[in-house]
Every structure is written in structure tokens, then in C-alpha cells.
Amino acid sequence: TRYWRDWSSDVCSSDLDLYQEPKIPKLTLDEAIAIAKRKRPDYLNANIAYKKAQITLANANSQRMPQLDFKASSSYSASSDTLSSAFKNLTQFGEMAYGVGLSFSYQFFDDSDKFGYRQAVLGLNKAEMAMTTINNQIWRDLSAMLDNVEISKIRLKNSETARVLSEKKIAAEFTKFKAGESNVRNIVDFQFELANSRITEISARVDLQKLWTSMRAALGEFPEGIEIR
Numbered sequence: 001t002r003y004w005r006d007w008s009s010d011v012c013s014s015d016l017d018l019y020q021e022p023k024i025p026k027l028t029l030d031e032a033i034a035i036a037k038r039k040r041p042d043y044l045n046a047n048i049a050y051k052k053a054q055i056t057l058a059n060a061n062s063q064r065m066p067q068l069d070f071k072a073s074s075s076y077s078a079s080s081d082t083l084s085s086a087f088k089n090l091t092q093f094g095e096m097a098y099g100v101g102l103s104f105s106y107q108f109f110d111d112s113d114k115f116g117y118r119q120a121v122l123g124l125n126k127a128e129m130a131m132t133t134i135n136n137q138i139w140r141d142l143s144a145m146l147d148n149v150e151i152s153k154i155r156l157k158n159s160e161t162a163r164v165l166s167e168k169k170i171a172a173e174f175t176k177f178k179a180g181e182s183n184v185r186n187i188v189d190f191q192f193e194l195a196n197s198r199i200t201e202i203s204a205r206v207d208l209q210k211l212w213t214s215m216r217a218a219l220g221e222f223p224e225g226i227e228i229r
Helices: 030-039 042-065 082-091 111-179 184-219
Strands: 067-075 097-105
Touching: 030 042, 030 111, 030 184, 042 111, 111 184
Parallel strands: none
Antiparallel strands: 067 097
């Protein structure tokens, strides 16, 4: 008498983790982009460089503008030829004298300030281009990954359905075999079919997990315990 193993329920404990579906949050493209702009180091660095370029340009522009200064002054004066009158003038101030004035200045031939301003304009343009580039890169990365995640989920669902169907088919065939209505060849064929469906399902789960790992990197998320401030 031969003993036939029921392959329909043969799942090793080491494979249980592979059968756990990755916990991927449901994100819209706008939500994913917002997360990336809060966490991605390349975007944060580009944003800091852009703000720095704005400040540099504002400072360079102020250096080339006309200068208008307002001045105000107050004073008193006294004179004496004796010690007693000198002490009196020291403790009792005389009438105050006030003065106000405006001064206007502009450097017509200051090439250094003009050169600095032009350099600041170029720096800001460069920073704006860098910001545009990283924004486009984030949009391309996340839009493609979100689409791939949805496709991968569909593939995983289909592979799960195929695996469940193979398990039912081999269970039914095994019941027929025990009743003498099937043969060894059919059992072996269904075993191969079940094995292939399980491999396909595990492959789909692994691919989905790898895709989610790549997407976390695109979002700027790091492994637990790692953080950028």
C-alpha cells in the first residue's frame, strides 16, 4: 500500500512570512508628493539652497540701490574762566542745540556691486532650476511607483486566486484517487501545478515588498531608528 501526502495543505512554517501581505498604505499622488517634500533630503537641500539664493539676491540688490540716510544730533556748549563757574556749567546745562539732516548717495561706477548682483541673479536662477528638476523627479518617481503598486496588487490577487484553485483541484483529485477514480499521473500533474502557483504567489509578494521598499526610499522614509533632522 502506498501513502500519498496531501499537498493541498502542505505549507511550511518558514513560508508563513512570505504569505503575509505587505502592509502598504493607500496614498494618492498628492499625498505621496507632500510626504516626499517633507522628508526627502534632496528636496530639503534644494529648498534650502533656493531660500539662500533669494536672500543673497535681496542683499545684492540692496547694495546697488541709492542710499538715503537720516541724521539727527543734539548738543550744548559752555565756557568759563573760573573754577566756580566751571562747576556751575557742569551741573546746570545750558540751552541745547539740535541738528537734523539727510544725505543721499549713489555709486554710478561701482562695478563690484553690479557684478555681485548679476551673480546673485544667476544663483537664484540655478536654484529655481534645481527646484523644478527635483519636483519633476519626485512626480515621475511616485506616479510610476503608485501605478506599479496597484498593478502588483492585482498580480498578487490573481496569483492568490490561482493558488487557491490549485489547492481545491488537487484536493478533489486526491479524493477521487482514494476512491479509485484517478491515477498517479494526475496527482503528480496537480502537485506540479500547485507548486508553480505557490511559487508565483510568493514571487508576487516579494516583488510587491521590494516595490514598497523602493517607494519608501522615494518618499524619503528611512528604516526604523534612522531619522534626519
